[in-house]
Amino acid sequence: MSRDLFEAARDAMKYAHAPYSKFPVGAAIRADDGKVYAGANIENLSFPQGWCAEPTAIGCMIMGGGRKIVEMAVIAEKLALCPPCGGCRQKIAEFAGPETRIYLCDDGGVQKTLTMDELLPFAFKTESLG
Ligand SMILES: O=c1ccn([C@H]2C[C@H](O)[C@@H](CO)O2)c(=O)[nH]1
């Protein structure tokens, strides 16, 4: 993964609205249009109404004209890695393919690289609809 994607995720994290969990997260996507789209988690006083960094980045990608996630970096401010939550895995899968790579990062850079199948095995896919 090139440095710019990591830096975009880390910069996006600065925009997190996470006063309740105090767990800012940043995500950055390189899309099929070559552009980088980033997002942060945005929490809400009514806790279930908040959302993760990944859907913010996906929303930016869709509205910016990107259609496929080529690669995606996720970073949390705290020392621990931030493996995307279950709901995010499904949302990422919607725009991923066999080539997609997901990078779990910390301040030192990429610590783990995953394919979509590793992130969400036995996924619900369009073939499942029959
Ligand atoms: O995949 C994930 C998991 C969690 N969070 C956010 C949601 C919440 O604001 C905070 C603590 O769970 O981390 C993300 O942004 N992405």
Ligand SMILES: [Zn+2]
């Ligand atoms: Zn999530």
